[in-house]
Amino acid sequence: MPGFSQANELKSWTELATHHKTLSKDIVLKEYFAKDPQRFEKFSRVFKNEADGGEILFDFSKNFLTEETLDLLVKLAEESGLEKLRNDMFAGEKINFTEGRAVYHVALRNTSNTKMEVDGKSVVDDVNAVLEHMKEFSEQVRSGEWKGYTGKKINTIVNIGIGGSDLGPVMVSEALKPYGDRNLKLHFVSNIDGTHIAEALKDSDPETTLFLVASKTFTTAETVTNANTAKTWFLKTAKDDSAIAKHFVALSTNESEVTKFGIDKKNMFPFSDWVGGRYSVWSAIGLSVCLYIGYENFYQFLAGAHAMDQHFLKTPLKENIPVIGGLLSVWYSDFFGAQTHLVAPFDQYMHRFPAYLQQLSMESNGKAITRDGKYVNYTTGPILFGEPATNAQHSFFQLLHQGTKLIPTDFILAAKSHNPVEGNKHQRMLASNFFAQSEALMLGKPDSEVKAEGAPEELIPHKTFLGNRPTTSILVDKMTPAALGALIAYYEHLTFTEGCVWNINSFDQWGVELGKKLAVKILGELDDGKAGEHDGSTSSLIEAFLARGKL
Ligand SMILES: O=P(O)(O)OC[C@H]1O[C@H](O)[C@H](O)[C@@H](O)[C@@H]1O
Numbered sequence: 001m002p003g004f005s006q007a008n009e010l011k012s013w014t015e016l017a018t019h020h021k022t023l024s025k026d027i028v029l030k031e032y033f034a035k036d037p038q039r040f041e042k043f044s045r046v047f048k049n050e051a052d053g054g055e056i057l058f059d060f061s062k063n064f065l066t067e068e069t070l071d072l073l074v075k076l077a078e079e080s081g082l083e084k085l086r087n088d089m090f091a092g093e094k095i096n097f098t099e100g101r102a103v104y105h106v107a108l109r110n111t112s113n114t115k116m117e118v119d120g121k122s123v124v125d126d127v128n129a130v131l132e133h134m135k136e137f138s139e140q141v142r143s144g145e146w147k148g149y150t151g152k153k154i155n156t157i158v159n160i161g162i163g164g165s166d167l168g169p170v171m172v173s174e175a176l177k178p179y180g181d182r183n184l185k186l187h188f189v190s191n192i193d194g195t196h197i198a199e200a201l202k203d204s205d206p207e208t209t210l211f212l213v214a215s216k217t218f219t220t221a222e223t224v225t226n227a228n229t230a231k232t233w234f235l236k237t238a239k240d241d242s243a244i245a246k247h248f249v250a251l252s253t254n255e256s257e258v259t260k261f262g263i264d265k266k267n268m269f270p271f272s273d274w275v276g277g278r279y280s281v282w283s284a285i286g287l288s289v290c291l292y293i294g295y296e297n298f299y300q301f302l303a304g305a306h307a308m309d310q311h312f313l314k315t316p317l318k319e320n321i322p323v324i325g326g327l328l329s330v331w332y333s334d335f336f337g338a339q340t341h342l343v344a345p346f347d348q349y350m351h352r353f354p355a356y357l358q359q360l361s362m363e364s365n366g367k368a369i370t371r372d373g374k375y376v377n378y379t380t381g382p383i384l385f386g387e388p389a390t391n392a393q394h395s396f397f398q399l400l401h402q403g404t405k406l407i408p409t410d411f412i413l414a415a416k417s418h419n420p421v422e423g424n425k426h427q428r429m430l431a432s433n434f435f436a437q438s439e440a441l442m443l444g445k446p447d448s449e450v451k452a453e454g455a456p457e458e459l460i461p462h463k464t465f466l467g468n469r470p471t472t473s474i475l476v477d478k479m480t481p482a483a484l485g486a487l488i489a490y491y492e493h494l495t496f497t498e499g500c501v502w503n504i505n506s507f508d509q510w511g512v513e514l515g516k517k518l519a520v521k522i523l524g525e526l527d528d529g530k531a532g533e534h535d536g537s538t539s540s541l542i543e544a545f546l547a548r549g550k551l
Helices: 011-026 029-035 039-043 067-079 082-090 105-109 124-143 167-175 194-202 221-238 241-247 255-261 277-282 284-293 295-314 321-335 353-365 397-402 421-443 447-452 457-463 481-502 510-528 536-548
Strands: 044-048 055-059 156-160 185-189 209-214 248-252 268-270 340-346 383-385 409-416 471-478
Touching: 011 067, 011 321, 029 039, 029 421, 039 044, 044 295, 044 321, 055 321, 055 481, 067 082, 067 321, 067 481, 082 295, 082 481, 105 124, 105 277, 105 295, 105 481, 124 268, 124 284, 124 295, 156 221, 156 284, 167 185, 167 277, 167 284, 167 353, 167 481, 185 194, 185 284, 194 221, 209 221, 209 241, 209 284, 221 241, 221 248, 221 255, 221 510, 241 248, 248 255, 248 284, 255 268, 268 284, 277 284, 277 353, 284 295, 295 321, 295 481, 321 481, 340 353, 340 421, 353 383, 353 481, 397 421, 409 421, 421 471, 447 457, 471 481, 510 536
Parallel strands: 156 185, 156 209, 209 248, 248 268, 340 383, 340 409, 409 471
Antiparallel strands: 044 055, 055 471
């Protein structure tokens, strides 16, 4: 435990509160740029990705910060024990103390084969053995050497998993679609809503479909139910249980449940309990991605994340890109009263990125209890949301520009498009919006300008934009596997930094449990056809469902 309970007991927190009083009255971003021609240089950082030689430019200069702010925020990180907690994570210490586990997803992408241990035992060989198995298997499936039970090549992959066993694989395979094998059809089935599995099966042929049952625990009701439905569907045609081995593999930590389900141990891709669900795309859970983009690209994805890990581990805090991102988030949440964090990728392939980040951020830092068991005296994890731009501009950006809320926003763009159609015209239009949005959010539009344009007097307030809305712009060279790996790792370490300052355990998820238990109880009532003891609303709703939903 760190030497403090509540973050707002820290000296730097009090100093930040005093600093905030003056800065919040004074800061007008456009004026700060006018006053300081070096502002961009001071507050932007370039990440050099050793994995593929690419760069990612993080421009923090359109945020509410001065050199004093940054120094105080760095002091806050130091006082909160960020360096120790980070080093403990990289040393395999059990920093997820409520579950007695190490937090070691960084060991899954240890492409430099650095010594990494848990309980004094190296994990490097085990991690590499699973990667080797993934390589061999993905090459066999992609080449057609792996055959279905009637001797046909696999052309459809159905990943059955939910939460971290779904969001990472879907997001990454969508984001890296340009690297995908288009002869492989991918389906991701997560929802217990029968529609999800039914639609995937309608589109699949049992002779050529491979099911990946992805579940860390292998006890998640949705996944086990969907997997059993898939098995029944498959056996209806295949008839013989021995055919399962060619069509079902498991990605899990739970060997006994996997074998109980009927999947052979040799078709199981294991990982360890020190991999949290929302950090598991780097593990065997990423097999669908590996099958789709091929092992070399998957390995590059890991290497890009590893490069960001090394940056996070070794760079002084003031230059440390994810640390700055995390501290800014704390700054907005706890001193400016921001409730949200918007992430808008200017990249259609990244359309599931905000959904992925929602689990990463909100399952990690949606907590209110400090590491020593007290209720926090301040606000913690923001509500993260987002949609790809430019679409988002045409829906909810109105609220960003003229609403009453402060919404710290990240914009992400890759300079080089994978599809430079029409002589790159689309890309230039996309990029022009990326620049225009952050500029407009900062500059606003004063009433004098609206007036000068000849707007009628009564419309002037409606057409005026206050501006001074903060944004972080993230410019990637090209969205390669290594760049995406680094970008995800950036958000992971940003989330880590926030949780450390707030002194909460970012690595458990007890909050998900209650709903699951209640659902099991009510399922029994639905099976019996009668509502049990509930409040008036819940029993009436159950009765109404029973009356209307009869088959
Ligand atoms: O991979 P599984 O064990 O099936 O878990 C899937 C998901 O279920 C949960 O309820 C957790 O909140 C998630 O963190 C997890 O990713």
